[in-house]
Amino acid sequence: MSEDGTALPAGVDVVVVGAGITGASIAHHLARRGVSVVVLDRSPTPAAGATGRSGGMVRGYDPDPVIGDLARASLAAYRDPARWRSGRAPLRAVGAVTAADPAEEPALREAAARIAGSAHVVAGQAEVAGVRLAGGVALVEPEAGWVAPAEVAADWLAQARADGAVVRQGVRVLGVEDRGGRPVVRTDAGVLAAGVVVAAVGPWAAEPVPGLRPATPVRARSIQVTVVARPADAPAHPTFVDLRTGGYAKPVDADRTLIGLPHLVWDSSFDAPPDPGHARATLSALTAHFPWLTAAAHLDTIRATDAYGPSPADGLLDRTDVPHVWSVRGWNGGGVKTAPEAGRLVADACAADASSDLV
Ligand SMILES: Cc1cc2nc3c(=O)[nH]c(=O)nc-3n(C[C@H](O)[C@H](O)[C@H](O)COP(=O)(O)OP(=O)(O)OC[C@H]3O[C@@H](n4cnc5c(N)ncnc54)[C@H](O)[C@@H]3O)c2cc1C
Incomplete structure (x- = not known):
């Protein structure tokens, strides 16, 4: 029996x-195609x-053109109210600024041409949309x-x-085995073929x-972000990434901002405690772009992990040692921006594999 009985x-x-x-x-994409699907998650929440x-x-934008293709299709999905059960598009369109070394200007101009809408490159400016560029050029995606x-x-x-899917929170998968050429899933709530x-x-x-080991191993890497209170006189700002340092920022709401910097701690536990030294380094790196950070109150530091490994551009699915069992590639800290289109493509591949002849 599962958590819900x-x-x-x-x-x-x-x-x-x-x-x-x-x-x-x-x-979602599988069920929409009429494929029967069961989703299992070990967490009750x-x-x-x-x-x-x-x-x-x-x-x-993404420096990898294949990820860029996924991200642009995904952005279109996030902008389209018709794709959401709530009837509201989930995108908060505050704009995005990607800063880079001036040598990257031609690459950013090419990217701007591929991105639909009013994406453009800003060069030779100290600041754009409330973000100081610290000597860089910027791709602006309003x-x-x-x-x-x-x-x-x-x-x-x-x-x-x-659309008919069964979704069970609080069911942990314990292993997957080959039985007669197709997989059998063992869980703490029973077995299913x-x-x-x-x-x-x-x-x-x-x-x-x-049974779920990807052929190319991935590793868990730490991601840590800090949330600060934006002072009343600080300007509103778009989301921001600096390709030179990896530093980033986004507004959380009208008076809070989230800032982050790559945290290169490998094989980190998902619930590892926050690293105060890294929180200080993050603040210092982002102050060059948001000078008001020196007066901002620290509210919270959030730490977690993501799966890092070969780029999803090398294929969204990796084999395991059980036939018809696939592992999605690690997202290397960027799984949200590609999820709509990546999920669609993975669903296509799984639906085709499910209807293929038994081996
Ligand atoms: C602090 C932080 C900031 C980030 N910021 C961004 C960002 O700005 N933009 C962006 O694109 N990406 C960002 N990312 C990355 C992005 O959030 C991840 O790439 C994405 O959420 C990964 O989603 P997932 O569904 O693959 O994994 P998860 O959300 O980790 O889901 C995996 C699920 O599998 C379940 N599970 C695990 N083992 C079992 C088992 N044996 N049986 C059953 N269930 C199991 C877990 O309970 C979990 O719910 C950020 C990540 C972090 C941590």
Whole structure:
């Protein structure tokens, strides 16, 4: 029996392991196609993984052109009210500024041309939209911004349920085995047979349960962000990434800002305590762009992990050692901005595999 007291179905076309933003997107797209799908998440509460702690910044730009394609299609989905059960587009279109070394100006201009809307490059300016550029050039995307990742995942899971999917929070997958050429999923709530299994377990892919090990291992890497109070006289600002330092920022609401800087701690535990030294380094790196940070009150520091590994541009799915069992690639700290389109493509692949002949 699962957490909600109902038995799992005996068999299904596709089992999605993990109900974070990735699993939710895959499940939504599968159920919309009429594929029978069961989503299992070990946590009794939704968005218990990276999704629930994420800043949710979304933009059309990525240095990797394949990820850029996924991000632009995903941004279009985040902007379109018709795609959401709530009837509201989840995008908070505060705009996005990506700063870079002046040598990157031609690459940014190419990216601006690929991004629909009013994306443009700013060069030779000290500041744009309330962000100091510290000698850099900037790609400005007025149509980008941020989403609340837990809200997005909840909307997709609600759509999947409405399309017939079974979603079970509080069911932990213990292992997946090959039985007669197709997988069988062992959980703490019973066993179910599947045509295909796809693991979207985020940072837990670094220490997978038997049967879910990706052929190319991924590692859990720390991500730490700090939330500060924006002083009353500080200007509103868009989301921001500086490609030179990796520093980033986003408005949380009318009077709070989130700032972050890469935290290169590998094999970090998901619930590791905040690192105060890194929080200070983050503040110092971002002050060059937001001078008001020197007067901003520190409110919170949030630490978690994401799965890091080969770029999803090398293929969104990796094999495991069990036939018809796939592991979604690590998102390397950027899974929200690609989730709508990545989920659609993974669902296509899983639906095709589920309907292929038994081996
Ligand atoms: C602080 C922070 C800030 C971020 N900011 C951004 C950003 O601005 N923009 C962006 O694009 N990305 C950002 N990211 C990255 C992004 O949030 C992640 O890439 C994305 O949320 C990963 O989603 P997921 O569904 O793959 O994994 P998760 O959300 O981690 O979901 C995995 C799920 O699998 C479940 N699970 C694990 N093992 C099992 C098991 N054995 N059985 C059943 N269930 C299991 C877990 O309970 C969990 O719910 C950020 C991440 C963090 C931590």
